[in-house]
Amino acid sequence: MFDxxxxxxxKVVSAGYPAVERLIDTEDFTEINEAFGKAYEELEEIARKKRGLKKGRDAKKAARAIENVMALFKELLEIKYKIQEMVGEASSKGKKRQ
Known part of the structure; x- marks a missing residue:
């Protein structure tokens, strides 16, 4: 599961998703925000035109998928911050005992 x-x-532990891990480590979402923003706008436009009912529905599903990915990135960042906080607390407790 982990490498x-x-x-x-x-040497670091990796879950096997180096691109995602790099994003979370660096917290530089500029490039992905631009790409997702552009794609989201295009999908909204397709959904608004409603030329084909299936095409509009598919565009809405794809836009929802982008929203879900962004929500997952936010959740991963929250987990990262909680882990950092726990590590900080553990190291400060270790220093007090010495």
Whole structure:
């Protein structure tokens, strides 16, 4: 399930999704926000035109998928912050005991 990989000269645990891990590590969502924003606008336009009922429905589903991916990124960031907070608390407790 998890792999140990070398990143920046250090061994780290990886879930096997390097692109997603890089996004969460760097928190640089500029490129993906631009791409998703453009795609979302195009999908909304397709859904509004309603030329073909199936095409409009498919566009709405794709737009919803983009929303779900962005929500997952937010959730992953929240988990990252909670882990960092827990690590910080654990290290400060360890320092107090010494």
């Amino acid at each position: 140990v990989v070398e990143r920046d000269g250090k």
